[in-house]
Amino acid sequence: MAAGLLVLVCAGAVLLSAEAQEPYEDLPESYRQGVDLALEQLNSHAGVRFHLRFLKSLEKREIEHGFRVKYLYHRFHLRPTSCPKNTPDPNPQRCPFNKNRPLMDCAVCYKTIADQMEATPKPYVHCIQRPRLTQDMIRMREEQFSKMHYKTGAPTLLALSSR
Template identity: 65%
Template sequence: MKMAAALLLLVCAGAVLYSAQAQNSYDGLPDDYKKGVDLALEQLNSHTVVHHHFRFLKTLDKSDIESGFGVKYLYHHFYLKPTTCAKGSTVSNPQTCPFRNNRPLIDCTVCYKTAADQIESIPKPYVHCIQRPRLTEEMRTNRMEHCKKMNYNSGAPTLLASMGEN
């Protein structure tokens, strides 16, 4: 009996730690990447078929290209996980809602341009989120191609630097 109680306590502690780790994962993201996660969450929550809040679970891949003059192009591939909190409930902070383990993860890719630490509207930020089991290889390829098109370097810093040599 004591062994079962100890095992139950261990499982509960692990669940709490796992939940806290996911929250810390979001809190540990640089602000530029949090903005992209928030953009994906905002888009996901705008759909009427979504009935629960989602939370950031973990980053799979991320990169940024600094273009100079405070301009960055960011790419972020991450998972969102559904929570037990219903959308529209009086939850003050959805990031505190417990995860649901009976629903698939949402696989998201976002890429966007920031200037002065704000997301720019041109080029339009790209957000693609889909339930993980539905993600196809073609979708992965299309995501990468779209983000590669956005991550261009205007060359302006190089051109300005070379003009001073004449």
């Protein structure tokens, strides 16, 4: 009986670790740029008092337009830590997550060329505390991404044929 219970506990631990947070370091560079942009904007906001760290991705989408051009949409959670935001280079061991503060739900969409973020069109960043996120806000984020990757229907160089 005890062995069966131990097997159940171990199986549960394996399942929980499979759903564990996706560390920032495991994100592709093009997605890390979006997280960095969101953190930069949040840290410049006077209302944010604690250092924030990437917790996990909720949704990642990319649309390729050819010639190494991509439009990325990344929705993710940031969690406040116990360190004040002016802490220089906070170490995860010294600045653990503060589970008493609400998560920040962020969505960023931007254009990359050769995996480097472009300034035009201007990247879109929207972050809000998780409990305050509404369906209208989610819809607004989706619309912003749709506007960003507007399809002209123009042929690409690869579609041209020589006669």
